Amino acid sequence: MHLSSNVQLSNAHFSISGRKDHNQDSVGFGLPTENLQITKGSCGVIADGVSSAEAGAEAAQLCVSEFIKDYFDTPDIWTVKKSAQKVLSSINRTLYSRSNEYLDSRGWICTFSAIVIKSHTAHLFHIGDSRIYRIRGSRMECLTQDHITPLSKTNSCLSRAMGMDTQLDLDYRAVAIETDDIYFLSTDGVHDSLEAQTMQGIIHRSNTLEDACQALVQTAYDAGSTDNLSCQLIRVDALLPDTMAELTDKLTQLPFPPPLDPGMTIDGFLVQEEIYASSRSQLYRVIDTHTQQEWVMKTPSPNYDDEPAFVERFIMEEWVGSRIDSPNVVKVGKSPRAKTFLYYLMHPIEGISLDQWMQQNPYPKPYMAIAIVRQIAAGLGAFHKRETLHQDLKPSNIMIDANQQVTLVDFGSVYVAGIDEIFVALERDKVLGTLDYADPLIRLGQNTGIQGDLYSLASITYEIFTQHLPYGKALEHCHNPAQLSKLHYIPAQRFNAIVPIWFDRALMKGLAVDVEQRYLSLNDFLQDLTHPNPAFLAPVTESTQSRSLIFWQLMSLTWFVVAMFLIAALWLP
DSSP: OOSOOOEEEEEEEEEEOTTSSSOOEEEEEEOOOHHHHHHTOEEEEEEEEOTTSTTHHHHHHHHHHHHHHHHTTSOTTSOHHHHHHHHHHHHHHHHHHHHTOSSOOSOOOEEEEEEEEETTEEEEEEESSOEEEEEETTEEEEOSOOOEEEOSSSOEEESOOBTSSSSOOOEEEEEEOOTTOEEEEEOHHHHTTSOHHHHHHHHHHOSSHHHHHHHHHHHHHHTTOOSOEEEEEEEEEEEOOOOHHHHHHHHTSSOOOOOOOTTOEETTEEEEEEEEEOSSEEEEEEEETTTOOEEEEEEEOGGGTTOHHHHHHHHHHHHHHTTOOOTTBOOEEOOSSOOSSSOEEEOOOOSEEHHHHHHHSSSOOHHHHHHHHHHHHHHHHHHHHTTEEOOOOOGGGEEEOTTOOEEEOOOTTOEEHHHHTSOOSSOOOSOOSOTTTSOTTGGGTOOOTHHHHHHHHHHHHHHHHHSSOTTTTGGGGOOSHHHHHTOOOOOGGGTOTTSOHHHHHHHHHHTOSSGGGSOSSHHHHHHHHHSOOGGGTSOOSHHHHHSOHHHHHHHHHHHHHHHHHHHHHHSOO
């Protein structure tokens, strides 16, 4: 991405076998490149092989090394929690399977504790009886809970550990970090032999983190510890929230291009014509003078050259677009040469926007409309597979060519969970979508995830079939939950008599104001649009419940037969 890491850390760790012949502990720290520090953070890890497990040492080493390697290989749009849990679940399956292999029946079991520091947050992952402490000022606090089961007054055993079961029961916690925070990771050979006050005193008195780690281990050994001894210290040296001036400088290293006219050349791209212009951006048809390849160039409007939030979002548009590969989403290309201005390139698309298409095709044949809806859903699905929400699905952002091929063309309002975790010194817009089609709950500050995009798809589907919006102009006057609760869905049949009741009910479910009543997935919505759901065939009034069951079963059967006839007669090519 385009920002620099805004947290500075110091780290040290130390591990010895102690009074045991072999060291079954493992400690590691992952500090990636600056770009990965931004999107993934840095991580400290500690693991303790279970003594009764013959391959405990190998299990601990595998957990530490594989976690550090694989975590940073996860998609940078994933959240820390999702990335770490996916990696640890995979490692756990490996350990469990090795313990149960025919040729290697040794126990591959260990404890595991990790801290991932990304932006201004520490993400903790824990299983077993290793520990993570935090020292803030004069207070030392244990942030993890031991997973042990007492067997007697003097004996206990692990109740949870890596490799112990096929299902990983992992503790997760996220805490805000502050400058001068110290995070202390230790195995039980250290913390079971020392009081918290003693450990804190050693850390505060030591000149360096390295000295502190060695002193902690040595003191625990001298106190009689009979186990392996390992610890790790991570100190937050500085949190560097970019000032607005610094952020502006970073984001505007490339100047905005000037207004472009046909015949002008920028970075070897010859401008053919202006395709589109708004207050926020411009689209130009250009030709690469080196290869003769045609592109569409998107440039930011000079109106926003002093707004870092706008520039950040423009840069993220290109980043998101370059990571989505779908025939129903416009392809973002990589510039073959170094840029001297801020812009990005897209593959050209022929055709018209969906709102233009609806004007030209009022009340289209149902099979044609459904084919369009399916393609829009496929494009949305490509976003969702990349952990990205579109958030501004509307007819003007959807192109249709002469072959009825549908393409989504805008990334300006996307939400990426992994990027949203990154702290920046600017206010990010939370409501970006066009209100006519956006989930009404978004304007109340609620992120409804995939169901928000599904609402937009259902709204567009409703308009394709009716030439109207499902709530008319009533949404314009809704500014709080009480007002939203009074909204009433306008049946699509009111505007288009051929819309079957089951189809109308599917639209109503997709457009429910209460998110709990909506579909959970795009596939479920499409299924009910194209296959009559028996639950939608019977009336849902109070009187329905008081009639005889046999009567309504017959009525439902009648509706089903009629629905099948409508599908055959009207809804198929």
